[in-house]
Amino acid sequence: MHAPGSLQLYLTWQEASRSPCLLELARDLLADAAQLADRSESPRQRRRIDVVSAELLIRDGNVVAAANLIGPDSAEGATELEKLIFVRLLLAQDRPRVVDSLLAHLETAARRDSRLGTLITILTLRVRAAEARNDKAAADRLIVEALALAAPQRSVRSLLDEGPGLVEILQRTTPMSVYARPYLDKFGAFSEEAGETRTQGPLSKTETSILELVAQGMSNREIAHRLSITVGTTK
Structure with missing residues (x-):
């Protein structure tokens, strides 16, 4: 085996x-x-x-x-998957600026190859990094883009996987995206x-x-x- x-x-x-x-x-x-x-x-x-x-x-x-x-x-x-896990480690260590540098290359490749699932995951990680830097404007912009990509694909997991930390950001961006409220409801149902x-x-x-x-x-x-x-x- x-x-x-x-x-x-x-x-x-x-x-x-x-x-x-x-x-x-x-x-x-x-x-x-x-x-x-x-x-x-x-x-x-x-x-x-x-x-x-x-x-x-x-x-x-x-x-x-x-x-x-x-x-x-x-x-x-490392493989792309391994790099994404390493990004989560960096976020847990409160090193958001290092995260930005690493994700930039992964995001470019995901956009080039039209890999929406990976791109949504990368954007949600960038949201967390921006929030950690207290750059709420960037976090809001990124979550709105992630929602716009995820909703038509019915992609829920990429956002749920980042945990309850996204809830406050979704609440803040409800006026900016018609998809924010439905995802907040999904977080509630998941909990x-x-x-x-x-x-x-x-x-x-x-x-x-x-x-x-x-x-x-x-x-x-x-x-x-x-x-x-x-x-x-x-x-």
Whole structure:
């Protein structure tokens, strides 16, 4: 069995982060992937695990441990996904000006290649950086652009992933964008859903199997075939 790639691991963690009852399983999967990476004796595989582990630590508020894990030079030779996680570390360290420099190159490439999902993520990170610099005018301008791109694509996750810190900015920009209020409502619904999830019981056998297969890099269709369930159930 091969260790899953950074994208597969990251997506698994992103899904788990929206559902608190899945967090422990996500941690276990990450630990298993780390063991597989160590057995492979592949520095690249090990780096992938470290980068995704750092994302988990950042979300847990353990910034020092995340910095010790991926180091100050993580942007050198990194994939785009790894650079975005490094940006989150820089924001957690209150280094917004370094973030601006790093994101400028990523934004240029995303615009050139018309990769809207990546561009929305970059813009929301730039919003956080501008807010950290207390440049509210820039933060407002960037969030309005991000909303204009995200709404037609029904892209909710890119904004939800940046957490409640965007709520105040969305409230401030409600007069500037017709999309701000609907996204505020989505944040509210997400918070309620997360609260309900905490009161739910343990995962079912099927839910556990789905998450394990996602971590192995299988597609929704492949998971559905393996477990004899519908593709819709895997989502």
